[in-house]
Amino acid sequence: MSSSSPSARARFLDLDPQERALWLDPAEGEFTTHGFEGASLNRIIAAAGESKGRTYHYFSNKGALFRATLERRLAPLADLMPTVDDLTTSDARAFWQTLAGLCLRLTECFQQDTRLAALIRTLHREIAAQEAVAAPLNAFRAQIGAALQAGQTIGAVRDDLPLSMLSDVALDLLISIDRWFAHHAAALSEGEEAALSRRAFSLLMTPLLPPSQTQGPLS
Amino acid sequence: MSSSSPSARARFLDLDPQERALWLDPAEGEFTTHGFEGASLNRIIAAAGESKGRTYHYFSNKGALFRATLERRLAPLADLMPTVDDLTTSDARAFWQTLAGLCLRLTECFQQDTRLAALIRTLHREIAAQEAVAAPLNAFRAQIGAALQAGQTIGAVRDDLPLSMLSDVALDLLISIDRWFAHHAAALSEGEEAALSRRAFSLLMTPLLPPSQTQGPLS
């Protein structure tokens, strides 16, 4: 029982960034090429030149290592997220323009940082990976929920369906669209991709609009 | 090299249904309670009272057993799917009503056959399971694509975005909404659930409508 008083995670976060990189660099390569389940902890440890004992001293399990790997890449994005105040002190048009701008900037980040994109896409595909980063993932989900709630107060977002349903659908739509571009971007010119990306935003927006703003053939 | 001339799968399909059930019944229990990756082939084999040799004689790997398990549950649903002709010989209103009816019937099937629902939801969550049933899954995706294409010809579905993007988004939306109900249905009365379910269909429909039928705040 060596590892109780401070948690393995706290111990790891106390390390120098360069010492953290000792694990995170090989882990990043392994996770991006093999996914979460497919990644071998033994291989990562061997590549890091570390021992199993020391590794488990800093990471309680494989998932904790994945979380640390993802969080390092995610850190620079933290200040991209708009605050709820940004979203409530505006009309519906500004609300959706803010979100469209956010999507645009996130897309750019993913194009620049291919490692981050690969890790995030692992997250989309594997439930075990999602469980490993449940805490930050729930925080992100909550942010989406708060944004949509802000949208509801100014009439930019429908309120005839539960907020949790709208949040879930919004997140899954983001993932779905990102996945489509990840699969098909290679066959697109840069201009086509940008134009398509702008139009694809409507896939995310329209289901969230108040029903009064759509005149579906059923209503 | 005993297993080449007829494939393992063909050999299995030649068996009596009751003999097939020898594996499929324990497999169904294992997959529904542990998911695909979490299921233990060894446990299934032991529960079936079979040997590893015989099992691998009929299933080339774990995925093939999962596929067979799912296909048995899926078989009765085959004739629910509407034909492309049904969808093209109608106007937009009828098109969407047909699809709404289909969703309703599928929902009922899932509520009645909880085993099927559990297997399908395993499929949603685990990429390895999706790869195991890639063939039937792609067929289903193609059916969605064909339906949406039919919708395009009669102006019921937008054509300003690639068909494959619309198909992917439609499938992911179905999954997303199904997942929400699976998580939250317990807290809902039957009447609430039905009402919500009807309204939630708009989440699926609106992103697929021609842009002319929506007046988003951005356009």
Next chain:
DNA sequence: CCTGCATTTAGACCGGCGGTCTAAGCGAGT
């Protein structure tokens, strides 16, 4: 009936997995 060949069957075996555990190393306080 026997013989000989091909298919089917049983289960020991394999490498690798994530994770645990014991025992040695080591450094600070007295």
Next chain:
DNA sequence: ACTCGCTTAGACCGCCGGTCTAAATGCAGG
């Protein structure tokens, strides 16, 4: 100098999906 507690190494564990060998069995042709 000696202890005591944190750190470290790596052998070890049970289990995994999958392979392989060799015995059992089915089944022609004679």
